[in-house]
Amino acid sequence: MYHLTIAPRFCETDALGHINNSVVPMWFEQARDPIFKYFVPSMKPEDWNLIIARVEVDYLAQLEYAEDVEIKTWLGKIGNSSMSVVQEAWQNGVCCAKGKAVMIHFDYEANAAQPIPPDIREKLAEHLRAEHLQAEHLQEV
Template sequence: MFTLTIKPRFCETDALGHINNTVVPMWFEQGREPIFEFFVPSMKPEDWNLIIARIEVDFLAQLEFRHEVEIKTWLAKIGNSSMQVTQEVWQQGQCCARGSAALIHFDYGTNTATAIPEDIRVQLEAHLKG
């Protein structure tokens, strides 16, 4: 599992003073960066070989500006060319949001999904949680 601590920014709040619901998917993407680095160590866009096929977010409790959040990220499933990433947002000891993303290893030249290389699969499996 990967963890990331984020201090919410004032600009991420909504008119009610809570973290806007559009922010959580961006935090989740930031939490997926260690997974991205397995595939694209340089993190250069021209080397990119992943696409996102689906994201889901369930909001469980309100998030507040004044308190840090912890993003927890792990792999729930690894397929031939895809993987399911599960994530949670925790604030003050409470899980406030939960989500998942389907990522696909992708060849932009042929516009097709490609098998996850074995060396990357081994790295991913270390973060697999049932």
């Protein structure tokens, strides 16, 4: 699991004083940086080889300004050329949002998905979420 602590900024609040719902997906993207670095160690856009196929966020509780938010990030599933990244935003011991992003290892020149290399797959596997591993094991039995 990866952890990122974010200090919400005043500009991220809405008219009601809560963190705006458009901010959480940006925090989740920022928390995916360690995963991005496996694929693109330079983090340079010209070297980029990932695309987003899907993003979903469930808002469970209000997030407040002036209180740190912990973003927890795991891998939910690793496919041949894609992976699902599951994330949670926690504030004051409460899970306030959950999300999932499906990302594809992509060759922009060929305009096609490409297999995730074995060395990267191995690093990603170290961060598979336990309940996803248990669910996959039960399906195999």
